[in-house]
Amino acid sequence: MKSYILPEFKIKRDNERCIECQVCVRQCAFEVHKVSQDGSIYSENDKCVACERCVTFCPTKALTIEEYEHYIKDNANWTASVQRNIWKQAETGGVLLTGMGNPKPYPIYWDHLLLNASQVTNPSIDPLREPMELRTYLGSKPESLEVEISGGSVRLKTKVSPQLKLEVPIMFSAMSFGAISYNACEALARAATELGTYCNTGEGGLHEKLYKYADHTIVQVASGRFGVHKKYLEKAAALEIKIGQGAKPGIGGHLPGEKVGEEVSRTRMIPVGSDALSPAPHHDIYSIEDLSQLIYSLKEATEYTKPVSVKIAAVHNVAAISSGIARAGADIIAIDGFRGGTGAAPTVIRDNVGIPVELAIAAVDSRLREEGIRNRVSIVAAGGFRSSADVIKAIALGADAVYIATAALVAMGCHVCQKCYTGKCNWGIATQDPKLSKRLNPDIAAERLYNLVAAWAHEISEMLGGMGINAIESLKGNRLHLRAVGLTKEEMDVLGVKVAGAPLS
């Protein structure tokens, strides 16, 4: 069948600058750049995904990628991308697949919330000279604390549930070995260890070589139970039951057989080349009671030494669901908003299902407070955190900490081309091709991750100090430090914030 699909991008090669070194040819796994018989280099536009690998590595900066200009008669509904998708489906009959988070221009509530700062009264604190505490603990907190004082020493009598100690309120969100390369997994584990925070294995098991980072690893138990065994549960600081993911609420995951090579096969404990299917539901969980059973099954298996988290996608009824999860015995609830990323998801699901995490955090925090059970669980927010400002706003809305993943990938080199599902990631991240994954040096990638989070931590300290607060836990759920611009009354009600300029009471 003749394809009607036109290229999305156009490669512009400045022949004045090009030295025909063929770096671009070698760098592109999509085989965009080719050498012709006479030795000159040409590019096939239709294969380009705009990952910018060739542009970045061209030693003479001879390449630029531009949008392919083909005239589509001006139309607000039937845009070039809408037409392209229809042609793709008309030519294949397939479900449109994509990667990374929702790119549509839905409102980003972070950009409508402004932080407070101290002026004159309650003076701001200078974090360069004064202690600033970003440490926080995740896990179930007791209703009250009983202490015993004898002979000048104080002893805690209340038995406190196991807690995760975070030196920064930022963790690396679930990305499986399979979706991302071993080198990317190692970089995340090393950076998490150095930062005093945690990385999350996703549902792809834990490679044996990463067991040494166990104290900074959260392992996931998902519907497919890939690589879940006694050792896996032991080599973790916490366990996370994955119910849903922000990029694809209500549906499961299919890791295509192409990505299941020898190492992934061993870690997931499935044969080489077979599809790894994680269906939408855990077929043993149909109720809060069933969820509770899995939570306690994991607690029994690990003798109540590790907190158990339950990760859900932010959906319309997220507050009531979270209340159920808290009552089911979870120590942590991870809420993944609709801008959360993925290695592969149907485009229509990613772009149309779920709700923004900003609204979800506020709704869940409010609901749990109203019910008097907020202390029973920590809230971890995920889904498209772009900067330290987003993080601190999430904490002010009521989150205990956040998960970042897309930002972490970008730090390692990802250019958000959204082709993770092809396994041809030129940046060596979302691939299992040994030649490609070798491009990601774990030393450098770990350093870049460390730098990013350390920089965000410093910015958070500055913003906290500006508010006259010296501990991140004092900001948690303190929504008076947020004011809204350009939001409706209903939106502000859900967020629990006042409009900028409104008096305190």
Add this chain to the structure above:
Amino acid sequence: MIIDATGLHYKELNERIRKAIRGGARKLKVLGVNGQRFIADGLEGNVFITVEGVPGNDLGAFMKGPTVVVRGNGQDHVANTMDEGKIVVHGSAGDVLGYGMRGGKLFIKGDAGYRVGIHMKQYKGKVPVIIIGGKVGDFFGEYMAGGILLVLGLNTGYSKNGQIAGNFLATGMHGGTIFLRGKVEKYQLGREVAVFEPEEKDWKLIEKLVKEFSNDMGLSAEKILKGKFIKIVPVSHRPYGNLYAY
């Protein structure tokens, strides 16, 4: 060593079992079990546990090594994500047995409920096995990715068409093998599978498994092996390979 479970909450009972094992006990008898959950959950090593009564859900979940013999019925989620070891139930058991099981054996003398043997996986030498003496409910072997399921249809008073499994049999199956000592109609099957006559090597396996099962249950293997067996296997290990537009 004998542990009396009468009146104990599961948390206390399981703590006592773990303590006994830590103290060196290798043979345990747990009496008066009445619905306590998570027995042998996450237990490791060469331990033999006899359970008198009806254990609650998630018996032997995440278990790696021990043998558990139940003198009574089992409930739901027996052998959930079990890794190694063996569970023998001298009665019937409930739903979702052997979910995500990746090794070891689960033998049920009587009938089993819905969604038995789903998401089972195998990797190299590690092949989980479930044998059901009676019949099973719907969604048997759903999403099965590896391992062996065997249903013997004993004492079920064979329905007139000889069906011993329910509907949606092997839906989404993409690995492993199911053997039934009985018949299956096309409408019962997921579209990812096909029915075959067992081959020579299958017979050897069936014989070996039936003998072990009969030995554990005190039944006659010879009599069971006289029945007619069928084999159900997936037609593709990538059932959804063509679902997407790249």
